[in-house]
Amino acid sequence: MFNPTVARLTYRGLLGRRRALVLFALPALLILISVAVRVLVGADDSIASSVLGGFALATMVPLVGVIAGTGAIGPEIDDGSIIYLLAKPVRRPTIIVTKLLVAIAVSVVFSAVPTLIAGFILNGNSQGIAVAFTAAAAVASVTYAAIFLLLGVVTRQAVVFGLVYALIWESLIGSLVPGARTLSVQQWALALAQKIAGEGLVTSDVGLPLAVVLLVGVTLAATAFAGQRMRSLTLAGEE
Amino acid sequence: MTTLSIDHVSRWFGNVVAVNDVTMTIGPGVTGLLGPNGAGKSxxxxxxxxxxxxxxxTVTLDGATVWRNEQVYRHIGIVPEREAMYDFLTAREFVVANAELHGLADPGAAAARALATVEMEFAQDRPVATYSKGMRQRAKMASALVHDPSVLLLDEPFNGMDPRQRLHLMELLRRMGAEGRTVLFSSHILEEVEQLASHIEVVVAGRHAASGDFRKIRRLMTDRPHRYLVRSSDDRALAAALIADGSTAAIELDWKERALRIQAIDFAGFTELLPRVARERGIRLYTVSPSDESLESVFSYLVTA
Known part of the structure; x- marks a missing residue:
């Protein structure tokens, strides 16, 4: 279920495009903010928690997920170069799983790792906050990568839909409509952070068992569906 | 694996029929798929x-269904019409990646062989993004040939190529055909197909219009009535002299246009007759223009023939 050549092409394509700059800019911004906060207010557990929860997990992780997930396949489908992968005796689900693994790896490197660094800068992992949010960022990265990869397969406007989901659904609707939070990758990931961090510093609207089921279920379902869609991917002529 | 069979194939998009009940068999040698733009070739x-x-x-390759069967790609090489490749790679990296995807034992050697076949060694270590159209086409060819396929499908391979690149690719495809491969390329330009293909399939408006040897199809095309619009210093005298010859079927004096509308039935005879008659009678020709030479009219004639 893994093809090293597909992986190589995918990751070079991901990091070789201009939108890859966002991959570097967002973590850099997070670390910059963390340094500024630490210098200005010193180490504070609840501030560390709000920076990591409010910026890292709520904004940076989904945005990196959108870029890595849709970027792992969308551009190739758009410009037609995917034909060079499809016209090969390689099973289509293998192509999807490989691309998903690359998208996950890129997301984790560009979101979970910076979250850990930022956490240590903010309060030196006091109350386990840095590790808690890093774990949340990592599991969220996996699910986001799967969702946005599927979006990249099914629609040409994957980036737009991804941004709408990441910014409007996760941030706006989630803060206005409490029920919507149950259907939020961010809340599922927070359930894990809540378990790891010290009492009362992180709260999630979803219980951990349900969160795990949803994270795993959505990831698997999105991947399976993307693999299915790949099998009958149609490349229409330009006539 | 060498014979592609298309059996009563139709394809519609919504309520637009792009391909309408086409049946054809493509075997070894070079076959040209000819038709105007939008005919359904792609x-x-x-x-x-x-x-x-x-x-x-159904579309089958020696009996095996092509749709949703990635194993057929062991035998098929594809040169797509679209330009995009992995532009950030060099041609060598790109062709090696294709060889790896085919699971070849020695991808490096296979890629070197394919790049040599298309004579692209000189630029193989430059990124594809820096290539001209013709070089891209050759890099695409190398990627399609890397696993030594018995069937080669090319969609409008000559589009945008300069004459020298065109000759080079024709020579290459001819060689592939002579080696016993099944080579199918599409084109909307009759001359291209005529120079290269021993066998032609004509598609017009989604229908299979004609099939066979190019000489037969060429004759069909040249033997159709040709219409010309001619202006001269003495239209009446010219008309009288032309109608006396068997190569013309009808001549009309168009007063509004101040011109002759001529229908010729013997293309070769008429093209020789017109300048000869004009010279003999001292008539000056101001305009000689074919009035139905558009490809579409040629094709639509074929459909009704």
């Missing part, structure tokens, strides 16, 4: 390449 090639499901009918 749709057909996409179905032959397994990138589009037929709405009805």
């Amino acid at each position: 749709t057909l090639i996409n179905m032959m390449g397994g990138f589009l499901a037929p709405s009805a009918g």
